[in-house]
Amino acid sequence: xxxxxxxxxxKQTEATRSTMAHSHGITxxxxxxxxxxxxxxxxxxxxxxxxxxxxxxxxxxxxGADQHQRFYFSYxxxxxxxxxxxxxxxxxxLVNHVARASWSVVIRRxxxxxxxxxxxxxxxxxxxxxxVLTGSVEVYQWVDVAKWIDAPEQSxxxxxAAYLNANFFVIRYFVYFAFFxxxxxxxxxxxxxxxxxxxxxxxxxxxxxKVWQLSAPGLVFSFLLMTVFAIDMIMSLDPVWFSTMFxxxxxxxxxxxxxxxxxxxxxxxxxxxxxxxxxxxxxxxxFGKFLFAFVFFWGYIAFSQYMLIWYASIPEETRWxxxxxxxxxxxxxxxxxxxxxxxxxxxxxxxxIKRHNILLACGxxxxxxxxxxxxxxxxxxxxxxxxxTPVGGGLPFAITDIICLLAIGAxxxxxFLVTAxxxxxxxxxxPQIAKSLKFDNVKV
Amino acid sequence: xxxxxxxxxxxxxxxxxxxxxxxxxxFDNVDDLTAAAQNVRDAGYTNWDCHTPFPVHGLDHAxxxxxSHVQWIVLGIGILGLCTGLFIQWWMNAVVHQGNVVxxxxxxxxxxxxxxxxxxxxxxxxxxxxxxxxxxxxGMLGVNRLPQYxxxxxxxxxxxKATDDRFFISISKDDPKFDMNRTRDLxxxxxxxxxxxxxx
Numbered sequence: 001x002x003x004x005x006x007x008x009x010x011k012q013t014e015a016t017r018s019t020m021a022h023s024h025g026i027t028x029x030x031x032x033x034x035x036x037x038x039x040x041x042x043x044x045x046x047x048x049x050x051x052x053x054x055x056x057x058x059x060x061x062x063x064g065a066d067q068h069q070r071f072y073f074s075y076x077x078x079x080x081x082x083x084x085x086x087x088x089x090x091x092x093x094l095v096n097h098v099a100r101a102s103w104s105v106v107i108r109r110x111x112x113x114x115x116x117x118x119x120x121x122x123x124x125x126x127x128x129x130x131x132v133l134t135g136s137v138e139v140y141q142w143v144d145v146a147k148w149i150d151a152p153e154q155s156x157x158x159x160x161a162a163y164l165n166a167n168f169f170v171i172r173y174f175v176y177f178a179f180f181x182x183x184x185x186x187x188x189x190x191x192x193x194x195x196x197x198x199x200x201x202x203x204x205x206x207x208x209x210k211v212w213q214l215s216a217p218g219l220v221f222s223f224l225l226m227t228v229f230a231i232d233m234i235m236s237l238d239p240v241w242f243s244t245m246f247x248x249x250x251x252x253x254x255x256x257x258x259x260x261x262x263x264x265x266x267x268x269x270x271x272x273x274x275x276x277x278x279x280x281x282x283x284x285x286x287f288g289k290f291l292f293a294f295v296f297f298w299g300y301i302a303f304s305q306y307m308l309i310w311y312a313s314i315p316e317e318t319r320w321x322x323x324x325x326x327x328x329x330x331x332x333x334x335x336x337x338x339x340x341x342x343x344x345x346x347x348x349x350x351x352x353i354k355r356h357n358i359l360l361a362c363g364x365x366x367x368x369x370x371x372x373x374x375x376x377x378x379x380x381x382x383x384x385x386x387x388x389t390p391v392g393g394g395l396p397f398a399i400t401d402i403i404c405l406l407a408i409g410a411x412x413x414x415x416f417l418v419t420a421x422x423x424x425x426x427x428x429x430x431p432q433i434a435k436s437l438k439f440d441n442v443k444v
Numbered sequence: 445x446x447x448x449x450x451x452x453x454x455x456x457x458x459x460x461x462x463x464x465x466x467x468x469x470x471f472d473n474v475d476d477l478t479a480a481a482q483n484v485r486d487a488g489y490t491n492w493d494c495h496t497p498f499p500v501h502g503l504d505h506a507x508x509x510x511x512s513h514v515q516w517i518v519l520g521i522g523i524l525g526l527c528t529g530l531f532i533q534w535w536m537n538a539v540v541h542q543g544n545v546v547x548x549x550x551x552x553x554x555x556x557x558x559x560x561x562x563x564x565x566x567x568x569x570x571x572x573x574x575x576x577x578x579x580x581x582x583g584m585l586g587v588n589r590l591p592q593y594x595x596x597x598x599x600x601x602x603x604x605k606a607t608d609d610r611f612f613i614s615i616s617k618d619d620p621k622f623d624m625n626r627t628r629d630l631x632x633x634x635x636x637x638x639x640x641x642x643x644x
Contacts, residue, residue, distance in 0.1 A: 307562050
């Protein structure tokens, strides 16, 4: 390096340092005084998990035997909904490590908790394994291949049977939860907590570099397993139908759910006096930008999936949309187009709204509700198809939707709180934390 | 804000018989530049600028820069692109022959209707992107009044360092608040290293 280069580098370092002096934000030392712990809130964790299990047991027992089938569809609907948020957290943390991002460090611990608690959702999914293994009620129609023997779709089902069978489903289930445990808990959360405790900056840098390097293959395999998860849980509800875009469709929704949840969780944490100074409007602005970008990405993917199937017009592909854009389901299809894409796109395009305290939270609540309805739109029409329920009764909401929402939601949030425990809710010892606290969006 | 040591500033004097164009104040660090930018902003100048070899965070705030209008240009032209995409497809595929006037081609593809919005969306999307990209590029040039054949900082010998390791504030003589002596005193009061008089 020539001496001129060194001088210039010196100038740039000074420039960065002086910028920090100008803009708002706090120092890492002040962060430690900014209440970065859950404290008593973490004690709710085990209670919430237990409440989720109890609610599930009581809810299932109270539901009449004729409604058990509907219960399972509600269960799958809410299960993939909460899983999507945690998977979004896993992918977000990984992609930030791959990009070596510094802006996100202060908000990274919350997604790390979600990624670290992802393996516990493997317990919440056991009822789905039960129904697949026992076939107690008809949910996944590929479980019993024999009944398709005279159906016109027979060859489609039989050709998929090597993949879509109960034993391989269970194996895959354990593979992706083992992987989520390895990456979410081991690679992301545990290394981040370890870096907090390391003393010397050299050790911290070395440990962080290792996380960065392992995150790249971790990201690739997480994407693959997320695709498999979406295909197994949602797409195979109709064993005839297939869409090569389904994995990315699930991903787009997952990221929307994740960022909406992040906005609301940080608003909630700050309202309870935690991280009040550390997380600034600049971080919310970036959540808003991500949310806006992925609202459009979702629209792009959802439309691409629709248009390719619409254009090709092949019966085994169009059947999925045929149910969803006719009769009772027409309003929900329009709601997806307008409420999940067009309105939030127009709403979140503005910089003013993304930086507004309440308006951004309103957008996040709206997107979370629409994301839940998106999974309703994906899962519940299959219940009508499987059972041959006559159409004409409006959107078939059921009380089991609410029971499963509360049961799995309580379990999921409890798992998050249990994982957080006594740990700091911001990476207070990360080498890049100072940069993240001073993060500032350039005005354009 | 960290304070740097006071500098000795060399101050040029105007030359007799040459056309005065403006002042150019040189700094050797970002802190002094940002502090001076705030003072120039607070003094109410409008026709002035900062020149740095790399983006300086917080400088636009120190200069009192207002949000750009380019975004509105892009939004408007982008919507125009969307409508154009829709219109050309309607005109070419969905409009029938009217009397002797041939107005369009009705391609019959795979049994699809001549007029169907799902099929038109990819073109609408691409046209929106294309128009928006042009609008942001040319809108940026327009808002910055580029290209310019000349600028008064080009009269400076030292200004080349703005691409290397020096930071500059230039104030044009066309600024409504400009006054030969008062502006010079304002700049001389900053912690710069060289106050240059720009002359034709």
